[in-house]
Amino acid sequence: MEKIYLDHAATTYVKEEVFEKMKPYFTEIFGNPSSLHSYGQTASYAVAEARNTVAKILNCLPTEVYFTSCGTESDNWAIRGIAKKKGKGHIITSIVEHPAVIETCQELEKNGFTVTYLPVDKLGMISVEELKNAIQEDTILISIMFANNEVGTIQPIEEIAKIAKEKKIPFHTDAVQAMGAVRIDVKEMGIDMLSLSAHKFYGPKGVGVLYVRNGLGLGKFITGGEQERGMRAGTTTTHQVVGLATALELAYENLEEKNVRMVEMRDYLIKNILKKIPYTTLNGHTTKRLPNNVNISYEFIEGEGILLLLDMDGIAVSTGSACSSGSLKSSRVLLSMGVEEGLAHGSIRMTLGERNSIDQMDYVVTKLANSVAKLRKMSPLYQD
Numbered sequence: 001m002e003k004i005y006l007d008h009a010a011t012t013y014v015k016e017e018v019f020e021k022m023k024p025y026f027t028e029i030f031g032n033p034s035s036l037h038s039y040g041q042t043a044s045y046a047v048a049e050a051r052n053t054v055a056k057i058l059n060c061l062p063t064e065v066y067f068t069s070c071g072t073e074s075d076n077w078a079i080r081g082i083a084k085k086k087g088k089g090h091i092i093t094s095i096v097e098h099p100a101v102i103e104t105c106q107e108l109e110k111n112g113f114t115v116t117y118l119p120v121d122k123l124g125m126i127s128v129e130e131l132k133n134a135i136q137e138d139t140i141l142i143s144i145m146f147a148n149n150e151v152g153t154i155q156p157i158e159e160i161a162k163i164a165k166e167k168k169i170p171f172h173t174d175a176v177q178a179m180g181a182v183r184i185d186v187k188e189m190g191i192d193m194l195s196l197s198a199h200k201f202y203g204p205k206g207v208g209v210l211y212v213r214n215g216l217g218l219g220k221f222i223t224g225g226e227q228e229r230g231m232r233a234g235t236t237t238t239h240q241v242v243g244l245a246t247a248l249e250l251a252y253e254n255l256e257e258k259n260v261r262m263v264e265m266r267d268y269l270i271k272n273i274l275k276k277i278p279y280t281t282l283n284g285h286t287t288k289r290l291p292n293n294v295n296i297s298y299e300f301i302e303g304e305g306i307l308l309l310l311d312m313d314g315i316a317v318s319t320g321s322a323c324s325s326g327s328l329k330s331s332r333v334l335l336s337m338g339v340e341e342g343l344a345h346g347s348i349r350m351t352l353g354e355r356n357s358i359d360q361m362d363y364v365v366t367k368l369a370n371s372v373a374k375l376r377k378m379s380p381l382y383q384d
Helices: 016-022 038-058 071-086 099-110 128-134 157-166 238-251 255-276 303-312 332-336 341-345 358-378
Strands: 065-068 090-094 114-118 139-143 171-174 193-197 208-212 280-282 293-298 347-351
Touching: 016 238, 038 065, 038 238, 065 071, 071 099, 071 139, 071 171, 071 193, 071 208, 090 099, 099 114, 114 128, 128 157, 139 157, 157 171, 255 280, 255 293, 255 358, 303 347, 303 358, 332 341, 341 347
Parallel strands: 090 114, 090 139, 139 171, 171 193
Antiparallel strands: 065 208, 193 208, 280 293, 293 347
């Protein structure tokens, strides 16, 4: 039985080139980068080189790149850092953000901060006008994700950044899903803070980045040692940092060419599912979406059933974001987009990767059609 992995938004495998680049830092170049002897300094040089690579790709200074453990930590640091610096105030975000942003904002509300959660339209887009109208005199931060992790909708980041700059409000974007799929220039786009995570673009788990524009004065996140210029204490994981930089570099090699292939495969899958399986609806923006994202609702049945049957056929998919996959609740993102609860509960997310092919998509559609038909026969809601 062929095994087909279509859950790259949850995580990706580590590319062989990335793993090979990391290996020496487990066994040979194992020194602590903070140590002054040659073992440590060799590791320290590798960390510096990785930081330079990330800075070059983001178009920022190396001193604006901070290594973290993941995208969630980066999001927390960005939001809590501004909140701690200001002490009080108003934050603007959206209702479709990752839980790392939503739950952090909810915690801050318990401590006296106020938060506006912008709604989205049926395609998952925020309104720039509503963002403008939400700004208050005491607004201290705007945090809007670059691209949604469930439906793949890409937000108007440059417009948002321009508004934030005009009002002198720091702008943070969670770019965890977009990084490696969309070219992001933080200076050109006007982004003040940005979160990313290596395991979304064929790098190792357990390492991420928070870009912070110099002069923002975010403040320390973890106290202890002097790692990350005294802002985030803890021994630097050299092998993971090297892996992140290598994976990011590889992700942006021939990106446009890779995206043409990815979009072709994505659109082929969408077209055939909607054509061959009745009572199906595409979720998210039709064009302003990530090149690899396919999120479709299947009427009369539950997504969990589809997922389990496809898994028996060797096909791995998701019913939503990986961070909430243990929940049987309908997707908060889809409900916020106005998707009826039954349809939201019957949604499946497929996210493609570099190892996938058009031929695999044909196999997926066939197995998916069989699974949907089988589940609908058992559904009291469905009448053929």
